[in-house]
Amino acid sequence: ELFPGRWASLSEGLPAFSKPCLCDLVTTADVGAVSVGIPSGCGGQQGQLGRRWRDEGEGREGEICAFKIHGQEAPFEAVVLNRTSGEGVLRAKGPVDCETQKEYTFIIQAYDCGAGASGASWKKSHKAVVHIQVDDVNEFSPVFREPVYHAAVMEGKIYDSILQVEAWDQDCSPQYSQICNYDIVTSDTPFAIDRNGNIRNTERLSYDKKQRYEVMVTAFDCGQKRATESVAVHIDVKPVCKPGWQGWNKQVDYDPGTGSKQLFPKMHLETCDSPLSAVRAMVELQTSHIGKGCDRETYSEKSLQKLCGAASGSTDLLPAPSASTNWTASLLTDSGRDCDLIFRFDGRQAANVPERVVPQNLTDQFTIATWMKHGPSLGLRAEKETLLCNSDKTEMNRHHYSLYVHNCRLVFLLRRDFTQVDTFRPAEFHWKLE
Template structure:
C-alpha cells in the first residue's frame, strides 16, 4: 500500500545513503519518487438556484451565481498544456422541456453561465424548473475518471416585455339615458392585454378622446354623464374611448360609444295627431298608424279607447239624419 497525502497524490520514494565502495569509487543510490494522481473529490455546487430571464433574450441571471468547486489538488503542467481535475470542464442541464444550456466560462475558477437555447416567450410559459450538474476534467489528460456533482434544482422565471397593446372586447358600445338625469354609470367598456405579467396585462386607465363632451370615464371603464342631457338639444352622442395598460401602452384602435338620450317618460298615447287629412276618393285610410301606448314600464290592467271624429267643414260634416241621400252624396263629395 502506497502512502496517500490527502491531496490527490500517492507518493512512492526510495532513498539510500551514500556507500563507500572498494577502491576509490563512491557509490550513490538515486532517490526515486513516483506520483500517482487520484481524483478523489466530486465537484461541488449549490443545491438551489433561482434565475430570471427577460423574454426575447438569452442570458439567465442566477442567484447565487453558477460556480463549481473541486477540492482535488492540481496536476502539474504536462508540456504546454495544464491538465487538472480540479478544473470544471462542463455543466449539464437535465430536464426534457428545459430550453436552456450551461457553459463553462472559466475552468479554473469554475464559473459558468446559463443561457437559453432559443427564444423565450413569457406568454407561452412563465417559469421553468430543471436540474443542473457540474463535471470536472477527470484524472487524466483524456478526461478519464470524470467526477460529477450532485444535481442542483434551478427555478427560472421569465420577465415580461410590454409587447402587446390593449384591445377592446368590442369595437362599438351603446347605451341610453333619460333626459334630465345624471347617472353614476351609463355603460362599461372593457379592454384586454395579452402580455403575461400583471404590470403589462392589466388595464390601468381609460380615456375619452372626443373633446367637449358631457361624459367622463373611470379606470374601470364606466362611463357617466357629467351633466343632465336634453333630448331636444341633442338626442344622440358619439364618443371615442382608448385604453392604457399599466406600462402606459395605448390601445392601437379606439372604441366608439353611442349614447342615446331618451325624452322624459309621460304615460299615455303617443305618436298620433289631432288632424287627419282626407280627400274625397282616397278610399280607406289609417287614422293613427304610428300611435302607441307609453306605459313608462308600468303595469297595465286594461285599456279603453274612444275616438271621436269631427270635420273641419263649417256645417260640422255630414249630418246623415238631416239630409236626403242625394244631398248627402253631394255634401260628402260623392257627386
C-alpha cells in the same frame, strides 16, 4: 446575465459551488438551489459560472471541462469559458416567452477533466437546482371584450353608472396584464369614465336635443400601453313618458292632384299605462288661401320691408293696379292683409315693368326683396322659373340681371357693364331652397 458564480472541487476531488449566493439570489447549502430571472422574448441571455480548488489536485483533474443540464427540456445551455478558473456561462438557446411559460426549473452539474479523452470517468459535482423566472415585457396592447357596447338612459336623469366597458391584456405579469385606466376619446361629450370602465353622464340629457350618442373609448394597461383600437359605445336617450297624442305634425305638405293622403299615419295615443275612460279627437284644417301658412301673412307689406331692412327709397315692382301702374292689371290676385295684394304666377303670364320704373344696370350695392310662396312646378324639372329679369330689347335673349328658381335653388344672375369686364367677377349666386 442570468447569474454569476463559481464552481469548486472539494477535497474528495468533486466540483462544487464555491459560495451559496449567486447573483444576490440564495443557493441553499443542501440542494444548491439557484433562482434567476431573464426578460421575456430574449435569446442568448447568459450568466457566468466559476470554480475554485480546495484540494491538492493538479493538471486536468483540477479543471472543469463541462456543465450538464438534467431534467426537463429547458431551452438553456451551460458552456465552459475557462477550464482553469472553472468559469462558464448559462444562456438561453432561443427566445423565451413569459406568456408560454413563466418559470423553468432544472438541475445542473459540473464535470472535471480528470478522465481520458472519452470522458467516461469524469467526476461530477453535486446536483444544483436552478430556478429561472422569465420577466415579462409589455408586448401586448389591451383589447376590449366586446366589439360594440350599447346602453339606454332616460332623459333628465343623472346616472352613477350607465354601463361598464371591459378590456383585457395578454401579458403574463400583473404590471402589464392589468388595465389601469380608461379614457373617452370623443371630445365634447356629456360623459365621463372611471378607471374601472364605468361610464356616467355629467349632465342631464334631453331626447329633443339628441336621441343617440356615439362615444369612442380606449384603455391603458399599467405599463401605460394604449389599446390599438378604440371601442364604440352607443347610448340611446329615451324620452320621459308624456300622456297625449304622439307621432303627428302641425304641418302636412300636400301636392295638388296627387289624390288622397294619410295625414297622420304614425299618430297614436300615449297613455303611459294609465287607465283610459274616453277618447275625443278634433282635427282642424286651415283654408286654401293662397298665402295661408306663410310668415308673410303675419305682417303688412310695409312692416315686412321694415323688418327685413329694405331701403326707404325702394321701388315697388308689383304695385296695386291703377292708371299709372297698369302693368299688374292682368295678373291673378288674391286679397291679403291690410289690403295688400298677392299676385299669382303660373308660368303663362308675366308683368312687363316699364323702363322708367326699373333700373337698367345695378350698382355695386343693391337690394332685391321678394316674398314668395313656391309651389310644385308643372313643367320639366330643368325649366327656369323667373321672378325678375332685365334683358336686351332685341329678341330679349341676353339677360343683364335675373332672379329665378331652378332645380330647387334660388339663383341670381348679374352681368356687369361692358366697361367693367377688365377683371373676373362672380356672375351667378345660388341658394338651396329647403
